[in-house]
Amino acid sequence: MRLARALLAGVVAALIVWGSAARATDLTLRFNDPEVKQLRAALDVFEQQNPGIHVKLEQMPWADVMPQTLRETAVGTGPDVMHIAFVWTKDLAAAGALLPLDKYIAADGGSSDYIAMDLATGRDGHAYAVPWTVDCWTMVYRTDLLTQAGVTAIPRTWEELRAASLKVHQVTGKIGFGFPAGSGATNTMWFIANYYWWNHGKALVVSKPGGGFGLGLDQSDIAGAIRYFADYLKQGDSPKSMLAINNWGDPAIIEAMASGEQAIAIMPPANFRQIVAAWRARNPNAGDPPLLSAVMPTELPTSVVNFGGRSLGINANTQHPDAAWKLVQFLKSKPIFTDYYTSQFPARKSMLSTLNFAPGMQGYAQQLQNARSWGPYSDGPVPINTMWNATGRAFGSAFIGELSVDQASEQLLSVIRKGLQ
Amino acid sequence: MRLRARIGDGAILLTAAATLGFLLYPAVVVFSGSMQTNETLFARNRFDLTWDNYRHIFDAGFGTYLSNSLAICLAATLAATVVSVMAAYVFSRRRFRWRRVLLTAVVAGQWFPWIVLVTPLFILFARTGLTNSYSGMILCYTAISIPFSVYLLLGYLETVPRELDEAAMVDGCTPLGALWHVVLPVMLPGVVATATYAFLLCWTEYLLALAFLTQPAMKTLPLGLYQFFGEDTTDWGAVMAGSAVTTLPALLLFLPLQRWLVSGLTAGSVKQ
Amino acid sequence: MMAPARRRTARADQVFVTLMLAPSLLILAAFYLYPMASNVWFSLTDLSLMKLRQGGAYIGLANYADALGGADFWRVVWNTAFWLTAVSVVVRLVLGMALALLLNSAALLRLRLRTLMRLALLVPWATPPIVAVAVWRWLLHPQAGGINRALLWLGLTRHPIAFLADTATVWPAIVLIMVWNTVPVATLTLLAALQSVPRELSEAAALDGAGSVRIFRHVTLPHIMPTIMILAMLMTFWTFNNFVYVWLATGAGPGRYTDVLATEVYLRGFVDFNLGSSAAIGVIMAVAMGTFGLLYVRVLGRRVAS
Numbered sequence: 001m002r003l004a005r006a007l008l009a010g011v012v013a014a015l016i017v018w019g020s021a022a023r024a025t026d027l028t029l030r031f032n033d034p035e036v037k038q039l040r041a042a043l044d045v046f047e048q049q050n051p052g053i054h055v056k057l058e059q060m061p062w063a064d065v066m067p068q069t070l071r072e073t074a075v076g077t078g079p080d081v082m083h084i085a086f087v088w089t090k091d092l093a094a095a096g097a098l099l100p101l102d103k104y105i106a107a108d109g110g111s112s113d114y115i116a117m118d119l120a121t122g123r124d125g126h127a128y129a130v131p132w133t134v135d136c137w138t139m140v141y142r143t144d145l146l147t148q149a150g151v152t153a154i155p156r157t158w159e160e161l162r163a164a165s166l167k168v169h170q171v172t173g174k175i176g177f178g179f180p181a182g183s184g185a186t187n188t189m190w191f192i193a194n195y196y197w198w199n200h201g202k203a204l205v206v207s208k209p210g211g212g213f214g215l216g217l218d219q220s221d222i223a224g225a226i227r228y229f230a231d232y233l234k235q236g237d238s239p240k241s242m243l244a245i246n247n248w249g250d251p252a253i254i255e256a257m258a259s260g261e262q263a264i265a266i267m268p269p270a271n272f273r274q275i276v277a278a279w280r281a282r283n284p285n286a287g288d289p290p291l292l293s294a295v296m297p298t299e300l301p302t303s304v305v306n307f308g309g310r311s312l313g314i315n316a317n318t319q320h321p322d323a324a325w326k327l328v329q330f331l332k333s334k335p336i337f338t339d340y341y342t343s344q345f346p347a348r349k350s351m352l353s354t355l356n357f358a359p360g361m362q363g364y365a366q367q368l369q370n371a372r373s374w375g376p377y378s379d380g381p382v383p384i385n386t387m388w389n390a391t392g393r394a395f396g397s398a399f400i401g402e403l404s405v406d407q408a409s410e411q412l413l414s415v416i417r418k419g420l421q
Numbered sequence: 422m423r424l425r426a427r428i429g430d431g432a433i434l435l436t437a438a439a440t441l442g443f444l445l446y447p448a449v450v451v452f453s454g455s456m457q458t459n460e461t462l463f464a465r466n467r468f469d470l471t472w473d474n475y476r477h478i479f480d481a482g483f484g485t486y487l488s489n490s491l492a493i494c495l496a497a498t499l500a501a502t503v504v505s506v507m508a509a510y511v512f513s514r515r516r517f518r519w520r521r522v523l524l525t526a527v528v529a530g531q532w533f534p535w536i537v538l539v540t541p542l543f544i545l546f547a548r549t550g551l552t553n554s555y556s557g558m559i560l561c562y563t564a565i566s567i568p569f570s571v572y573l574l575l576g577y578l579e580t581v582p583r584e585l586d587e588a589a590m591v592d593g594c595t596p597l598g599a600l601w602h603v604v605l606p607v608m609l610p611g612v613v614a615t616a617t618y619a620f621l622l623c624w625t626e627y628l629l630a631l632a633f634l635t636q637p638a639m640k641t642l643p644l645g646l647y648q649f650f651g652e653d654t655t656d657w658g659a660v661m662a663g664s665a666v667t668t669l670p671a672l673l674l675f676l677p678l679q680r681w682l683v684s685g686l687t688a689g690s691v692k693q
Numbered sequence: 694m695m696a697p698a699r700r701r702t703a704r705a706d707q708v709f710v711t712l713m714l715a716p717s718l719l720i721l722a723a724f725y726l727y728p729m730a731s732n733v734w735f736s737l738t739d740l741s742l743m744k745l746r747q748g749g750a751y752i753g754l755a756n757y758a759d760a761l762g763g764a765d766f767w768r769v770v771w772n773t774a775f776w777l778t779a780v781s782v783v784v785r786l787v788l789g790m791a792l793a794l795l796l797n798s799a800a801l802l803r804l805r806l807r808t809l810m811r812l813a814l815l816v817p818w819a820t821p822p823i824v825a826v827a828v829w830r831w832l833l834h835p836q837a838g839g840i841n842r843a844l845l846w847l848g849l850t851r852h853p854i855a856f857l858a859d860t861a862t863v864w865p866a867i868v869l870i871m872v873w874n875t876v877p878v879a880t881l882t883l884l885a886a887l888q889s890v891p892r893e894l895s896e897a898a899a900l901d902g903a904g905s906v907r908i909f910r911h912v913t914l915p916h917i918m919p920t921i922m923i924l925a926m927l928m929t930f931w932t933f934n935n936f937v938y939v940w941l942a943t944g945a946g947p948g949r950y951t952d953v954l955a956t957e958v959y960l961r962g963f964v965d966f967n968l969g970s971s972a973a974i975g976v977i978m979a980v981a982m983g984t985f986g987l988l989y990v991r992v993l994g995r996r997v998a999s
Contacts, residue, residue: 030635036481037480056636057637058635058636058637059637059648060635061647061648064631064963067742067962067963067966068631068632068635070742070743070745070966071540071543071544071547071632071742071745072547072635074544074742074745074746075543075544075547075548075745075746076547077547077552079635091743094743095742095743095744095745096746182858182944182946182947183944183946183947183948239835239852239853240852240855240858240859241835241836241852241853241854241855241858242855242858243855243858243859243947244834244835244855244856244857244858246944251657251837252834252835252836252837255836256836383743383965383966385964385965385966386964386965389960389964389965392946393946393948393949394948395948396946396947396948396949396950397947397948397949397950398948399947399948400858400859400860400947400948400950401860402860402947402948402949402950403948408948429800430800430803433795433798433800434806436795437795437806437810440792440795440810440813441809441810441813443873444813444814444816444817444873444877445813445816446839447817447820447825447828447829447832447873448816448820450828450831450832450839451824451828454831504716504717504720505717507713507714507716507717508713508714508716508717508718510713511709511710511713511714515706515710517707517710523714523718526721526726527717527718527721528986529979529983530721530725531930531931531934531982532930532934532978532979532982532983532986533729533934533975533976533978533979533982534934534935534936534954534955534958534975534978535934536936536955536958536959536962536971536975537728537729537732537958537962537971537972537975537976538724538725538728538729538732540731540735540742540745540962540968541727541728541731541732541735542724542728544731544745545723545727545728560720560723560724561724563720563724564720564721564723564724564725565724565725567717567720567721568721568725569927571717576923596706596709597709621818621819621821624821625821625822625823627823627937628936628937642821643821643823646823646824646827647823657831660827660831661827661828661831664820664824664827664828667821667823667824668816668819668820668821668824671819671820671821672815672816672819674819675815675818675819676812676815679811679812679815
């Protein structure tokens, strides 16, 4: 009798262990921003809410994510849930790296609340990622330096910006518009150049009316942009040392804006907050910082920039698609943005409208209303990486005089033309 | 004459001072920079000391990276050295049919950049489950170290007279015994120098590690360091602290071995 | 009676050779030969990282024609062969020789600085390249770097110099970083060579009235020339294929100014995702270094595989 009961207990115990082991799911999330600690805390909450699911957190430098993801998914491995850039979704989907999410999104209430859903849709029309965070660039001004130089109004057009920058430099001797002019791996001229073109009503890649994609710029448009920005370096209101700077958030720029050595910059909100924090650290009890964000200069009625942002995608090779979707749902919920991952804006129209923007951030609030997605750039056949690299190199070569402006613009055009074929 | 000697000495002293400055100043910058915050690094006249950068990097996992690097690199160095000594010995002491071809094939490993190996190796590793594993990285680093190790050791072996092993074998030693008991002790400086090269190579390698080690628990020091060159910004304080932690073990390894390093380097290129 | 023993020994010896060679050959076959063969195959296809699973279609030598015919290609080759390799090897040999002479000098021994100098040499050598680049990028930084601060303070320049962004200074800056990191190897090698010069020779020459420069040129230099030549060859191999220094310092920029063959391999493969083209450049590099190695050794009259 005792033996039988012991055996029964043993069998039941074994069943329980086997059952729970069978239910235990291991997921891997690859998250590539610095807020790893906060996210780990959020994942612990997720694990408590979903016993049996364990989430491992991985991280990779952004510059390496795309090639690594392509390699991994091609051989059948890779993390279950991936943190990817908006503009990578179509290319990753075409390479077979992402799981179609239509049924999950439909069951979740549809996709109308997401910002830039078109970027998260593959070229075959299926949804392949969920837009997660969004931001955009704006101009940032040191209002005290502008006042000191006698610049009375925030520049509205590109010419006004040029004039303001020059005036600040001539009157105060400080840096005017210090933009990162480097052409290294994370080049920023791609963004800045496109803002220039878009706000003149043009674009590098456009959809052709009869279908397909084409160039929206000619050589003179590109040359014009190059000349515009090269002039800052030539006249000195942007120092030549900017040619060594590849990051919009380089400590040199942050420091210069915080300490009043530079008057104008261009950057996303995370770096604006860094400047404010740095200024506050240096000037405690001094009230509000003389820092203002404002929309991109434009020749059009409303200023236009792109939605920058990140999405969450599910690996096409995942063994646990339903669990992975549960994780995605958790990550895109409101508490994540209010309690954990607080440095980013959620890519949801409903959430954005209820957001409180800190003082000085009105520019971002306004600009986000008028941001556009990359659209044809992303839909078209030229890989974003290639355009990014070619633009930075062309501008860089022209800035240093290695190529003439015309040669550089012709070089960029030929790369894009080649890719469009 | 004494004045000339004094001036000569003075010149040597100046040169030595300048050389020391050139060699050591960057290290000084690393250590002092590692103890400053991002703010004071860029400001002109401020200097606050802090251990925060070190705390920050160890929080971010540098302790794990350190132990991973140590385990992988020591194992790979040992494996590469053993295997290379064996190969170099027979290349040196024996003439056999494929000797020239095989030796050229082995040494040819130095002729091309490793980046081209990343994709094929990744496919191989993924299919055999060697990604995110110690054994995968160890095998990989061993393979990379073999070409130049064999070359250096071969050169060194050429300076060890064959009579030594022949005498040992006449006395009844097996060839392996001759290698172990007689030749190896004599060529020890060469082995040490080669092993040091191999270790440094593995310690600093990051392209292959980047592709094969994606889990935080498996990453090595170069990957940890690279992480601080972020997309939006560079955390220079953390970079300096990470640099200090990455350089220190290699330096500590070199110090006791430095006498052997000098004599081991010239190998067969000195004496023909 | 003797013959059977010799035959057994000969076969046993063959087994011995095979066993001793097997581990390295097997490892190399799996981790070097196989990927390199794959790489050669890739170079004959249009394989893209985006279509890794499907594989690439055979396109013959199109990648090679495209690479070799590109307008920029020969400039990249020049960057690699001249600036990256030749200049840095020469600088390291000259500086290494000077430092070796310094270390070997009697004066230094008198001043008791020899050990300190030898230890100091270890510091750059033990520094991983990624750290070396990070530190020197910091030192050369326009706003915060020590070098610019010193130049401004000494009044040698009015504005900070962006060393890594100015075309006039970027290659010297990269060479400086490489030299700092690797001159200890050259120095210690040459030092050992110097120390192996028999003292009787230089003493005899001195007795004959030769000055120290004469002694160096006619006694020392010929004796250590083989070391110098081998060191030069090894450094050439290590430098020509090098990716890390240029990539971390400038990302092949500004523009494409410091693009070298190894960064081309990276850009084509991992940014443009064109693995076929990337592989072709890799093969071209291997052929270049192989040819260089074989010719060099033949010209020297020494055989690598003798």
